[in-house]
Amino acid sequence: MSAPLLEVGRLNKVFETKKGRVHALHNIDLAIKEGEFITVIGPSGCGKSTLLKIAAGLDTDYEGEVRLSGEKVTGPGIDKGFIFQEPRLFPWLTVEKNIAADLSLKKPEVRQKVDNLIELVKLTGFEKAYPRELSGGMAQRVSIARALLRNPKILLLDEPFGALDAFTRAHMQEVLLDIWQANKTTMVFVTHDIDEAIFLANRVVILKPRPGAIKNIIPVDLPFPRKKASTSFQEIRYKILSEFEKLDELELVESAGI
Structure with a gap:
């Protein structure tokens, strides 16, 4: 069996605030295989975004270990793509x-790769458009293409569709799956939306708050394309909802757009 691409071991994160110490993450152990699509879900304040930023090397003040391809993550780099909200x-x-960012489009290899990515994220015809001329979903597709330009080993996405309307969000889910299936890039996707988590993932990681810890990891063994109204999809949805035993946790998740 091949080694995991991303390994998180005994991860603990504490924030020092004016009101005292906040234990954000507690003993997180997680192994992600190359090519997997993982979604992370949980109530507000459970440390989802913090976990993602640590995996990206954007936060290095923690206890424990984070390794990518066997090497310790010590900071951000081109091997890790990050998509913000x-x-x-x-x-x-x-x-x-x-x-293209800081790479020159005059270089044939850069030009070809940018053209391929524009086609992959379905923005053909908008090459010369400026951000102000794009919808929210189109702008986020540009961000994803930019992150993929340098062939990262892993793409980390922090609620990238949270600000989009329901129709655009559903379209972007389809676009992201097309990108994942075409590129085989390992993806870790943070969301508040249970349906989104199931629709995209091979596995759903459920975090509980205070402090943030893994409550369960639910496999999603459904073929693509998935139908949210199907019985098998709803069975997994119920299984995830049942993990939120406390009423306040369930309300926090349900109020986040499900």
Whole structure:
């Protein structure tokens, strides 16, 4: 059996605040295989985004171990792509130049790769458009293409569709699955939405709060494309909901757009 791509071991994270110490993550152990699509879900304040930022190397102040391809994660790098909740595009650059970032489109290999990514994220015809001319979903697709440009080993997505309307969000879920299936990039996706978590993932990691810890990991053994109204989909949904035993936890998740 091959070694996991991403390994998180005995991870603990404490924030020092004016009101005292906040234990954000407690003894997180997680192994993710190459090519997997993992979703992370849980109530607000359970440490989902903190876990993602630590895996990306954006936060290195913790106890425990995080390894990518066997090497300790000590900071951000091109081997880890990160997608924030908002697109964070350069407003003065076109779509193609935002994707290329600091690489020159005059180089044939860069030009070819940018063109391929524009086609992959379904933005053909918008190469010369500026961020102000794009919808929220289109702008987030530019962010994903930019993150994929350098062939990261893993793509970490922090609620990237949270601000989108329901129809755009559903479309973006389909687009992201197309990208994952075409590129085989390992993905870890944080969300508040149980249906979204099941629709996308091979496994759903459920976190509980105070402090954030893994409550359970639910496998999603459903073929693609998935139907949210199907009996098998709803059975997994019920299984995940049943993990939220406390009423306040269930309300926090249900109020987040399900």
